[in-house]
Amino acid sequence: MARLIRTEKEVEGRYTEQWIVVEGDDAIDQWPEGPGKVVGQPAPRQDGHQRARGQAQFTADLQLPGLLHAAVLRSRHAHARVTKLDLSGALELPGVLGAIGPEDCHVLQTEPGFHGAPIAAVAAESFSRAREALARIEIEYEELEPLLDPEEAVRRGSLHDEPRRYERGDVDAALAGADVVVEAEYRTQTVLHNSMETHQSLVRWEGDTLEVYISTQFIWGVRDSISQQLDLPPDRVRVVCNYMGGGFGSKNGPGDYTYIAIALADRTGRPVRCALTRREENLATGNRNATIQRIRAGARSDGTLVALDGEFVNAVGWAGWSGPTYGPMEMLYACENLRTLTHGAKLNLPPNAAFRAPGFVEGTFGLECLLDELAARLELDPLELRRRNHADADLVDGRPFSSKNLLECYRRADPHWARREEVRRRSEGPIRRGTGLASQIWYGGGGPPSYAGVRVGSDGYATVLTAMQDIGTGTRTAMAQIAAEELGLPLDRVRVSLGDSARGTYASVSAGSSTTPSMGPAVRAAAADAARQIVEIAAQRYHLEVRVLSLQDGRVVSADGGSWPLEEVTGLLEDAQITGKGARGPNPTGMRVLTFGIQVAEVAVDVETGEVRVERIAAIHDVGRVINPLGAQSQVEGGIIQGIGHTLSEERLVDPRRGTVLTQTLDAYKLPTIADVPEMAVELLDIPDEHLTNLGSKGLGEPPIVPTAAAIVNAIRDATGADVRSLPVTREEMLRALAEAREREKKLAAAPA
Amino acid sequence: MLELRVNGVVREIAEPPVGRTLAETLRDDLGLTGTKLACGEGHCGACTVQLDGVPVLSCITLVHTVAEREVTTIEGLRDHPLVDAFVRADALQCGFCTPGQIVSAAALVEAEPELTRERVRHAMAGNLCRCGAYPRIEEAVLTWRD
Numbered sequence: 001m002a003r004l005i006r007t008e009k010e011v012e013g014r015y016t017e018q019w020i021v022v023e024g025d026d027a028i029d030q031w032p033e034g035p036g037k038v039v040g041q042p043a044p045r046q047d048g049h050q051r052a053r054g055q056a057q058f059t060a061d062l063q064l065p066g067l068l069h070a071a072v073l074r075s076r077h078a079h080a081r082v083t084k085l086d087l088s089g090a091l092e093l094p095g096v097l098g099a100i101g102p103e104d105c106h107v108l109q110t111e112p113g114f115h116g117a118p119i120a121a122v123a124a125e126s127f128s129r130a131r132e133a134l135a136r137i138e139i140e141y142e143e144l145e146p147l148l149d150p151e152e153a154v155r156r157g158s159l160h161d162e163p164r165r166y167e168r169g170d171v172d173a174a175l176a177g178a179d180v181v182v183e184a185e186y187r188t189q190t191v192l193h194n195s196m197e198t199h200q201s202l203v204r205w206e207g208d209t210l211e212v213y214i215s216t217q218f219i220w221g222v223r224d225s226i227s228q229q230l231d232l233p234p235d236r237v238r239v240v241c242n243y244m245g246g247g248f249g250s251k252n253g254p255g256d257y258t259y260i261a262i263a264l265a266d267r268t269g270r271p272v273r274c275a276l277t278r279r280e281e282n283l284a285t286g287n288r289n290a291t292i293q294r295i296r297a298g299a300r301s302d303g304t305l306v307a308l309d310g311e312f313v314n315a316v317g318w319a320g321w322s323g324p325t326y327g328p329m330e331m332l333y334a335c336e337n338l339r340t341l342t343h344g345a346k347l348n349l350p351p352n353a354a355f356r357a358p359g360f361v362e363g364t365f366g367l368e369c370l371l372d373e374l375a376a377r378l379e380l381d382p383l384e385l386r387r388r389n390h391a392d393a394d395l396v397d398g399r400p401f402s403s404k405n406l407l408e409c410y411r412r413a414d415p416h417w418a419r420r421e422e423v424r425r426r427s428e429g430p431i432r433r434g435t436g437l438a439s440q441i442w443y444g445g446g447g448p449p450s451y452a453g454v455r456v457g458s459d460g461y462a463t464v465l466t467a468m469q470d471i472g473t474g475t476r477t478a479m480a481q482i483a484a485e486e487l488g489l490p491l492d493r494v495r496v497s498l499g500d501s502a503r504g505t506y507a508s509v510s511a512g513s514s515t516t517p518s519m520g521p522a523v524r525a526a527a528a529d530a531a532r533q534i535v536e537i538a539a540q541r542y543h544l545e546v547r548v549l550s551l552q553d554g555r556v557v558s559a560d561g562g563s564w565p566l567e568e569v570t571g572l573l574e575d576a577q578i579t580g581k582g583a584r585g586p587n588p589t590g591m592r593v594l595t596f597g598i599q600v601a602e603v604a605v606d607v608e609t610g611e612v613r614v615e616r617i618a619a620i621h622d623v624g625r626v627i628n629p630l631g632a633q634s635q636v637e638g639g640i641i642q643g644i645g646h647t648l649s650e651e652r653l654v655d656p657r658r659g660t661v662l663t664q665t666l667d668a669y670k671l672p673t674i675a676d677v678p679e680m681a682v683e684l685l686d687i688p689d690e691h692l693t694n695l696g697s698k699g700l701g702e703p704p705i706v707p708t709a710a711a712i713v714n715a716i717r718d719a720t721g722a723d724v725r726s727l728p729v730t731r732e733e734m735l736r737a738l739a740e741a742r743e744r745e746k747k748l749a750a751a752p753a
Numbered sequence: 754m755l756e757l758r759v760n761g762v763v764r765e766i767a768e769p770p771v772g773r774t775l776a777e778t779l780r781d782d783l784g785l786t787g788t789k790l791a792c793g794e795g796h797c798g799a800c801t802v803q804l805d806g807v808p809v810l811s812c813i814t815l816v817h818t819v820a821e822r823e824v825t826t827i828e829g830l831r832d833h834p835l836v837d838a839f840v841r842a843d844a845l846q847c848g849f850c851t852p853g854q855i856v857s858a859a860a861l862v863e864a865e866p867e868l869t870r871e872r873v874r875h876a877m878a879g880n881l882c883r884c885g886a887y888p889r890i891e892e893a894v895l896t897w898r899d
Contacts, residue, residue: 044841051848052845053831054831055831058789195847196789196849197791244847472846637886641887674878674891675874
């Protein structure tokens with residue numbers, strides 16, 4: 001029977017109430033802790049060969065008969081008014097079939113508010129012809145004064161929403177009574193996702209249905225947005241994404257390109273591809289916005305935090321949202337007196353977008369560096385300081401944690417932390433070595449609704465059916481492992497069919513570290529439903545009781561020792577199939593579901609040149625049960641490497657007067673390469689969260705990038721005594737911090753005792 | 754008409770316009786979409802193919818310059834032991850850069866059968882991977898014969 005449940009849904013700290021429908025019995029006990037036969041065993045990705053051989057068809061590789069190619073005219077100015085737009089020159093060029101402007105498509109703008117804002121677009125027989133046509137569009141601008149400074153935006157009240165205020169306890173009194181107070185301003189830069197596959201869509205009308213082939217993290221979100229925008233019944237929009245070349249948070253919606261493709265398809269009557277170039281990717285597809293963080297911490301001499309106070313400015317850009325830069329400060333430690341104030345500045349800069357733990361990466365950098373400044377002031381071990389301020393329950397809303405093993409993460413960090421004397425001793429000449437650490441807190445519990453089906457054929461092979469997406473994280477393989485475990489099948493007898501809203505059930509977004517914790521329980525429930533049916537059929541066929549039968553190693557096994565190949569039972573169906581259905585049940589009511597961890601970084605700083613090299617990072621994270629240890633480790637390593645890029649090399653640069661983006665290519669915007677990778681030691685606790693679903697798994701896409709920057713910068717302080725407070729740590733910033741530290745030393749030495 | 758030798762097979766294509774790149778020809782004219790375009794200006798390595806066994810960036814190589822030479826794409830390397838090595842080592846996540854990584858690595862292991870870690874890190878630094886599969890790529894290239 002279908003059960004209707006009213007439940008609470010949390011997306012990155014925001015709670016809403018909603019209805020979900022759960023069919024049948026979702027109350028399946030979790031598997032015992034530790035690896036099973038398939039779950040918890042390392043599994044190479046099932047689509048690995050297709051991807052490695054270049055046979056996987058990404059959106060970028062799809063062809064449709066009659067396909068046209070779009071190119072987009074984007075604003076050259078950060079703030080301007082279009083005073084003249086004449087598309088006729090573009091349309092005169094042979095092979096150009098359509099051109100559109102702001103009157104034809106709601107995403108095209110007459111008053112562009114950022115460099116790269118879309119103004120017009122054309123569709124042509126080839127992409128190069130479309131680009132040529134753009135040059136023939138006559139456009140004139142009246143340039144307007146761009147607002148680029150986030151502090152100035154706050155002063156002028158140019159904000160995306162009302163300033164966010166949060167307070168608990170009495171901060172001023174606590175600061176006044178503290179034994180020590182440390183205070184600093186931290187800044188983080190704007191960084192770009194730069195997924196290898198650029199943002200793109202192909203659209204075509206198939207009868208009364210709009211087909212959208214898109215590189216996306218959320219098939220169902222794209223379907224809903226388009227159906228609402230176009231006023232179409234949702235099922236008249238079919239969204240397909242079978243293979244996807246990276247998103248990191250920037251591909252959760254249709255973007256401007258999908259609507260441009262739709263408008264040009266309407267105009268020309270032909271299928272249209274709108275694929276952004278790398279340069280457009282660096283302008284108009286979102287970013288992790290810059291932040292300014294003025295933060296203070298007050299503590300007793302034993303290290304107990306008595307007050308935390310933070311003012312945060314998020315440089316959001318022209319559109320987007322003001323993210324939870326305040327989150328780590330409010331959530332990470334047991335501090336009873338706490339106040340945050342957050343502004344989301346509206347600027348003439350490209351809009352932000354979610355980027356792998358948005359807000360928390362930035363906020364953790366400030367908070368965890370400040371904590372090390374406090375530890376230095378108190379002459380206290382930084383790890384001990386964190387232990388002393390461990391939060392046993394959530395202080396924001398007083399909820400217990402569904403599970404929290406951060407102290408165990410700290411314990412396992414001990415041997416890595418214990419290397420620091422030896423690391424420092426390896427300093428030689430201008431190369432100074434040091435060790436730093438930082439804690440991690442983030443969401444990652446996932447939630448309903450999500451649905452899945454499992455189909456078991458007469459040959460005893462199974463297929464998981466659900467319209468989720470695998471954005472490169474390996475969820476296709478993880479879902480197959482979960483179904484195989486439940487069906488007692490070897491992994492090579494289970495496949496996953498995903499990526500098509502017309503051919504599968506509603507599925508979770510692949511963002512917020514939620515795919516595995518949202519989809520996994522639904523897949524397990526569906527597999528359990530199929531397994532139940534198989535056992536019931538076998539019981540009738542062999543005249544046994546259901547309770548003595550189970551599925552193991554591809555066989556139906558009886559407690560009395562008899563067993564039959566699965567296909568002998570399912571073969572009774574001839575060519576037909578057994579189908580199981582499963583739903584994601586609710587999250588535990590009244591509990592906080594979060595992920596935790598710690599990273600320990602070792603760095604070498606050349607104090608003459610300012611070069612920083614990360615030599616080693618140990619990462620220990622608590623993300624519940626691990627489904628695929630091989631893929632999980634890869635994802636943690638990838639998160640750390642992105643974190644290293646964020647810390648040392650990546651920065652979007654803007655002309656400070658005009659607001660135009662200067663770093664539009666991958667030689668100007670410095671991504672980490674294979675030569676930048678340190679030694680890494682990754683440990684996942686693999687302790688199931690007993691309160692969370694039938695799996696006990698949380699997500700792990702985001703946790704590994706959260707503490708990396710702070711751990712590295714704290715290691716720099718340990719190595720050199722220099723306080724780096726701004727990212728990225730370019731040589732210039734490193735040399736500035738070193739000079740400042742030398743000045744401080746000098747003053748200290750000169751001061752009367 | 755332009756004649757190309759791609760993966761050991763002679764292919765004829767209608768005379769391409771001046772400025773046509775090898776990558777466009779491979780993907781759009783010959784249907785060899787295993788060669789990926791991620792930046793289109795020679796900065797990322799996703800479009801790497803081999804010309805007479807040497808890795809080149811096909812997005813900034815003009816097709817008219819390769820007529821007399823042997824072009825090898827990922828499609829010509831699909832049975833190379835490196836493919837298995839990449840999958841075994843989990844040396845890919847989204848997989849968009851992977852064909853270019855394997856084409857580069859195949860040229861490397863051919864030229865230098867005895868590789869060191871440092872040599873791999875040097876030779877493969879032109880192939881960007883935003884997912885950060887680098888440690889696994891290093892492992893795959895070092896263990897490709899296992």
